[in-house]
Amino acid sequence: MLKFNYFSITGLIFAMAGFVFSIESQNMEYLGENRSTTMQWYWLxxxxxxxxxxxxxxxxxxxLNSMNNSGLxxxxxxTSTLxxxxxxxxxxxxxxAWQSGV
Incomplete structure (x- = not known):
């Protein structure tokens, strides 16, 4: 049975959430009233x-400080690093791209 530490799964969850926000950050620009452009949501x-x-x-x-690392x-x-x-x-x-006006 594969054993893992909760730091590994927590790191993966944080990485997945960061990945989702990186993909959706350009769409968050249009979260203003009536789909208007607001840069506050973009920067958030x-x-x-x-x-x-x-x-x-x-x-x-x-x-990494732990000495007992499993294959999992x-x-x-x-996966988190990627x-x-x-x-x-x-x-x-x-x-x-946004700063350059593309």
Whole structure:
């Protein structure tokens, strides 16, 4: 039976939530009245994406200090790392594209 630490699953949950906010941050711009453009929601989505990704990194670093890592821990950590990289890259790309006026 595979054993895992709750830091691993918590890190994955944070990474998945950060990934969702990175994808949806550009759509959150239109959450104003009558689908008007409001940048407060846009920035909130970007901040949540970065914040949840950083929370995932912190929980993974807390797990690294543990000496008993199972195979499932490595799989969860690899999946979390991939989601974090995509989240950071996509959110940064969207912010740069918005700033340049594309």
């Amino acid at each position: 989505g970007a901040i949540l994406s970065y914040g949840l990704s950083l929370a995932s990194i912190i929980t993974m670093l807390l797990k 821990d490595y799989i969860l950590r690899t 989601l974090i990289m995509v989240s950071f890259t996509w959110t940064t790309f969207i912010i740069i």
